[in-house]
Amino acid sequence: MRSREVIGHKFVKITILLSLFACGTLIFIPFIWVMVSSFKDAVEIFSIPPTLIPRKPTLINFRRIMHEIPFHLFFINTFKISILITIGQLFTCSLSAYAFARMEFPGRDFLFLLFLTSIMLPPQVTIIPTFVLMRYFGLLNTHASLIWPALVSAFGTFLLRQYFLTIPKDLEDAAKMDGASPFRIYYSIFLPLSSAALAMLAIFCFNYFWNEFFRPLVFINTLRKMTLPLGIFMVQGRYGAASPGLLLAGATIAVFPVLIIFIFGQRYIVEGITLTGLKG
Amino acid sequence: MNNKEGEFKLSRAVSLQRIRKKEIAQAYLFLAPTLAGFFIFILGPMAAAMGLAFFDWNLISPPTFAALHNYYVIFSDPRVLKIIWNTLFFTIVSVGVKLVLALLLALGVHSQISRFSNYFLRTTIFSPVVISMAAASVMLGWMLNTDFGIVNHFVRKLGIMPIKWLTSSTWSMRSIILIDIWKTIGFYFIVFLAGLHNIPKEFYEAAKVDGANAWHQFWYVSLPGLTPTLFFLLVIGLSSALQVFDQAYILTRGGPGDSTRVLVYYLYEHGFQYLNMGYASTLAVVLFLFVLILTIFQFRLGRFWVFYQ
Numbered sequence: 001m002r003s004r005e006v007i008g009h010k011f012v013k014i015t016i017l018l019s020l021f022a023c024g025t026l027i028f029i030p031f032i033w034v035m036v037s038s039f040k041d042a043v044e045i046f047s048i049p050p051t052l053i054p055r056k057p058t059l060i061n062f063r064r065i066m067h068e069i070p071f072h073l074f075f076i077n078t079f080k081i082s083i084l085i086t087i088g089q090l091f092t093c094s095l096s097a098y099a100f101a102r103m104e105f106p107g108r109d110f111l112f113l114l115f116l117t118s119i120m121l122p123p124q125v126t127i128i129p130t131f132v133l134m135r136y137f138g139l140l141n142t143h144a145s146l147i148w149p150a151l152v153s154a155f156g157t158f159l160l161r162q163y164f165l166t167i168p169k170d171l172e173d174a175a176k177m178d179g180a181s182p183f184r185i186y187y188s189i190f191l192p193l194s195s196a197a198l199a200m201l202a203i204f205c206f207n208y209f210w211n212e213f214f215r216p217l218v219f220i221n222t223l224r225k226m227t228l229p230l231g232i233f234m235v236q237g238r239y240g241a242a243s244p245g246l247l248l249a250g251a252t253i254a255v256f257p258v259l260i261i262f263i264f265g266q267r268y269i270v271e272g273i274t275l276t277g278l279k280g
Numbered sequence: 281m282n283n284k285e286g287e288f289k290l291s292r293a294v295s296l297q298r299i300r301k302k303e304i305a306q307a308y309l310f311l312a313p314t315l316a317g318f319f320i321f322i323l324g325p326m327a328a329a330m331g332l333a334f335f336d337w338n339l340i341s342p343p344t345f346a347a348l349h350n351y352y353v354i355f356s357d358p359r360v361l362k363i364i365w366n367t368l369f370f371t372i373v374s375v376g377v378k379l380v381l382a383l384l385l386a387l388g389v390h391s392q393i394s395r396f397s398n399y400f401l402r403t404t405i406f407s408p409v410v411i412s413m414a415a416a417s418v419m420l421g422w423m424l425n426t427d428f429g430i431v432n433h434f435v436r437k438l439g440i441m442p443i444k445w446l447t448s449s450t451w452s453m454r455s456i457i458l459i460d461i462w463k464t465i466g467f468y469f470i471v472f473l474a475g476l477h478n479i480p481k482e483f484y485e486a487a488k489v490d491g492a493n494a495w496h497q498f499w500y501v502s503l504p505g506l507t508p509t510l511f512f513l514l515v516i517g518l519s520s521a522l523q524v525f526d527q528a529y530i531l532t533r534g535g536p537g538d539s540t541r542v543l544v545y546y547l548y549e550h551g552f553q554y555l556n557m558g559y560a561s562t563l564a565v566v567l568f569l570f571v572l573i574l575t576i577f578q579f580r581l582g583r584f585w586v587f588y589q
Contacts, residue, residue, distance in 0.1 A: 013391075016388050016392075017392060017397060020388045020389060020397070021397070021401070023385060024400060024401045024404035024405055027404050027405050027407070027462065027465075028404040030408075030419050030423060030462070031407065034422065037422070047428075048428065049433050050428065050429075050433050091313070092314045095311070095313060095314065096310060096313070096314035099307045099310035103303065103307035103310065105303070105307035106304065111311075114323075120515075120519055120571055120575050121568065121571075122522070122523045122544075122567055122568065122571055123523075124544050124548075124567065125329060125564040125565070125567055125568045126325035126329060126564075127547075128325075128329055128551050129325035129326075129328035129332065131551070132328075132557070135339075148317075149320075152313070152314045152316075152317030152318055152321065154318070154322070182303075182310070183306075186310070207410060211411065211414075212412075213412065213413060213525075213526045214525055214526070214544075218548075218552055228412065229412040229414035229415065230414070232414045232418055233414050233418075233530055236530065240418075244422055244425075248418075248419075251415050251418045254411075255415045258410055259407060259410065259411065262406075262407060263407070266399075266403050266406070270402055270470055
């Protein structure tokens with residue numbers, strides 16, 4: 001009787017495990033399938049039924065796409081935009097977070113509430129006036145039009161403020177006794193102690209702007225200034241129907257570096273989300 | 281003597297006030313970069329969008345005052361109502377499915393002790409989250425291709441006619457939702473996993489002592505413990521689902537017909553293809569109101585069903 005129950009329990013456990021692995025594999029299959037397909041030549045890619053493994057693996061798609069589309073520029077552009085925004089946000093958010101967490105000034109609670117509310121503001125809501133503004137300053141079709149408006153973040157300010165609140169007051173009291181200025185306290189106590197939160201914000205921010213599609217679509221219109229997501233979209237319009245192999249090679253080039261970084265840094269990213277998920 | 285003391289007190293008060301003023305100035309110095317950006321790029325454009333909604337403007341000739349006409353057009357045009365319905369349908373179905381599936385996955389993974397399976401499942405389920413929606417659309421778009429896609433290859437094997445995933449108005453919205461689920465379910469999953477991790481083990485042990493079976497444990501311990509997580513996901517998930525755009529633009533261009541035309545897509549069309557800046561701003565305000573009302577509503581309702589330990 002007892003052993004039967006144990007066997008039943010084990011059976012349930014194994015069934016759950018197997019179905020979980022099936023789900024995980026199913027979710028990962030598109031990555032494999034796209035990569036495999038990108039090695040097929042122009043004929044095989046259209047074969048019905050599709051071949052599961054390329055009969056004659058070829059690099060022609062990669063060679064052609066790199067030759068015809070400036071993918072290296074997409075990488076450089078996307079990297080430049082994302083890294084500048086990330087550095088800017090770390091700077092502005094940590095400064096304002098310190099003010100909200102540790103300084104007293106009139107209007108603090110009102111301003112903080114205003115910030116909190118704007119976290120929920122969809123970025124598309126402000127796109128029309130921002131477009132008009134950029135047009136007025138002659139910044140359309142420049143990377144500056146993507147970078148400047150993204151240098152501040154209500155979300156980042158909120159995240160860091162919550163983290164700063166957990167830092168014990170004794171530390172800064174000692175520093176204050178020694179006559180340290182607020183900037184000194186911010187710089188030598190708060191920043192080093194919150195490196196985990198700063199790293200998390202940096203990862204989120206970088207990933208968000210690396211993947212951003214809507215604003216680049218609105219602001220950028222020359223090929224050489226495009227970012228990766230916009231570039232992929234452009235390749236889809238140009239080659240999607242006639243030579244999908246090229247499109248898939250492009251997708252592989254764009255996706256796999258990010259995927260590999262994720263697989264190796266998985267623990268930190270997941271922990272970061274855990275931390276924000278709890279605090280949010 | 282008395283006079284001197286008074287003088288001392290006064291100068292102390294003056295210097296304290298000076299210190300206080302200096303502190304306030306310093307605080308605003310810390311805030312300056314954020315405030316400047318916030319007013320120029322968030323609050324300013326927000327107010328401008330609300331103002332522009334009362335005008336007709338094509339960027340070329342000067343704006344003309346239209347009062348509430350743009351709002352009137354939005355709520356009397358059956359096409360717009362269809363678009364709002366599409367957006368709401370997308371939001372409700374995609375968020376609903378993701379919540380249920382991600383919770384099941386998280387419960388399953390949480391009950392597994394093996395480190396390898398934990399690692400494998402977290403990596404595979406979360407990996408679509410880190411890539412761009414543009415790349416995800418292109419990838420799944422190819423798999424869902426009617427003639428050459430791998431999905432229809434298996435559909436044919438089942439003896440069913442190939443399905444026009446992206447090119448029929450019956451299936452296009454479902455496919456757009458499917459892509460969204462694939463791309464973002466990992467985020468829900470990880471947040472649920474964190475929520476489960478956060479429930480004290482003693483609660484389960486106490487329940488076991490009281491003779492609770494697996495279902496009871498889920499219903500009386502896990503679920504109440506997960507309500508803050510669920511609340512967080514609902515607030516974030518619903519508001520970001522209302523902003524759906526990328527995959528509808530890349531794969532179906534809102535079509536066929538209007539079957540996948542959503543609010544942000546319509547806003548984009550009017551703003552940047554027809555240059556109806558006023559009308560596009562009105563759509564932006566409507567989107568904002570949707571998100572705002574939904575969020576306020578959720579925070580109000582949340583008081584009744586979210587348990588904080």
